[in-house]
Amino acid sequence: MQQSLISQLEIPEKSYQDFLEFVEDRYGLKLEWYNKSSVMRRLLKVMNQMQVNDLYTLKLLISESSHFQKFLDRFTVQVTELFREPNTWLEMRKSVLPVLSQRDKIDILLVGSSTGEELSSLAIILDEMGLMDKCQILATDLSAAALQKAHRPSISKARLHEADMNYRKAGGMSLLEDYYQTTSSLCHFHEQLFRKVKFEQFDISSGELNQKFDLILCRNLLIYFQTEFQEHPLSRLVHHLKPGGFLSLGEQETMAFYPNHENLQIVSSSQKIYRQNFVEQV
Ligand SMILES: C[S@@+](CC[C@H](N)C(=O)[O-])C[C@H]1O[C@@H](n2cnc3c(N)ncnc32)[C@H](O)[C@@H]1O
Numbered sequence: 001m002q003q004s005l006i007s008q009l010e011i012p013e014k015s016y017q018d019f020l021e022f023v024e025d026r027y028g029l030k031l032e033w034y035n036k037s038s039v040m041r042r043l044l045k046v047m048n049q050m051q052v053n054d055l056y057t058l059k060l061l062i063s064e065s066s067h068f069q070k071f072l073d074r075f076t077v078q079v080t081e082l083f084r085e086p087n088t089w090l091e092m093r094k095s096v097l098p099v100l101s102q103r104d105k106i107d108i109l110l111v112g113s114s115t116g117e118e119l120s121s122l123a124i125i126l127d128e129m130g131l132m133d134k135c136q137i138l139a140t141d142l143s144a145a146a147l148q149k150a151h152r153p154s155i156s157k158a159r160l161h162e163a164d165m166n167y168r169k170a171g172g173m174s175l176l177e178d179y180y181q182t183t184s185s186l187c188h189f190h191e192q193l194f195r196k197v198k199f200e201q202f203d204i205s206s207g208e209l210n211q212k213f214d215l216i217l218c219r220n221l222l223i224y225f226q227t228e229f230q231e232h233p234l235s236r237l238v239h240h241l242k243p244g245g246f247l248s249l250g251e252q253e254t255m256a257f258y259p260n261h262e263n264l265q266i267v268s269s270s271q272k273i274y275r276q277n278f279v280e281q282v
Pocket of ligand 1: 076077078079080081084111112113114115118140141142143146202203204205218219220221250
């Protein structure tokens with residue numbers, strides 16, 4: 001079907017619900033958490049790319065897990081940037097990492113880390129603060145393709161100017177160019193920045209992690225979820241904090257839908273950084 005035609009198609013409610021149910025039953029992913037209008041838009045886009053005309057055919061296609069992986073890579077929005085929301089990184093330097101530096105070991109979790117720019121930002125700051133060797137970082141995302149790129153993060157030369165400005169605003173202590181080497185059009189961050197990183201495909205709506213963390217970053221993912229479902233991911237994130245551990249959300253996100261506020265202190269209300277109140281979560 002031609003692109004212009006399929007983009008005009010509406011998805012009938014019944015097939016939409018049927019599709020959501022199939023994806024959750026088969027793979028655990030709760031698409032109902034996401035904003036419905038954006039899921040509809042993304043589904044139409046994926047149907048175009050995968051050359052299918054209706055959700056029933058898409059369902060048949062993705063019942064094979066390799067096709068489901070491709071579906072996830074196309075369905076997810078992987079927009080990210082180096083030192084995105086620079087004030088958050090300043091706050092990390094000022095209020096979060098100095099506290100965590102007192103611990104023998106620092107376990108850090110990135111949820112929805114995308115293609116590696118957020119991981120690179122974190123790694124550069126840890127390196128500048130001399131903390132890298134006591135850290136263990138777990139970088140996760142729903143998209144396997146995004147994670148694959150995150151193994152050796154790079155940015156295009158065209159984005160260097162913006163990245164450099166963000167790095168300075170984020171309190172950068174060196175020159176950004178000290179951290180990458182350039183090929184024809186890409187700047188590849190030095191491999192040694194990622195020596196303490198493990199990667200894992202992880203779905204916040206259904207995945208299991210069997211450890212707790214001193215710092216969790218889950219930034220610019222919850223904005224894709226309907227407010228009525230945000231309690232679930234927020235509770236899961238808080239559950240995975242060690243006593244006194246920190247949680248960093250995106251600037252546009254909020255803990256408002258998390259019911260047990262007494263478990264958390266606000267570290268920065270503008271940067272959405274919170275700290276677990278030394279209460280063991282059950
Ligand atoms: C907009 S990007 C944000 C990237 C980065 N955290 C940042 O702030 O720049 C959102 C990321 O969340 C991932 N994502 C979407 N749904 C997810 C889910 N259910 N579980 C884990 N990650 C998910 C996407 O693949 C995407 O890489």
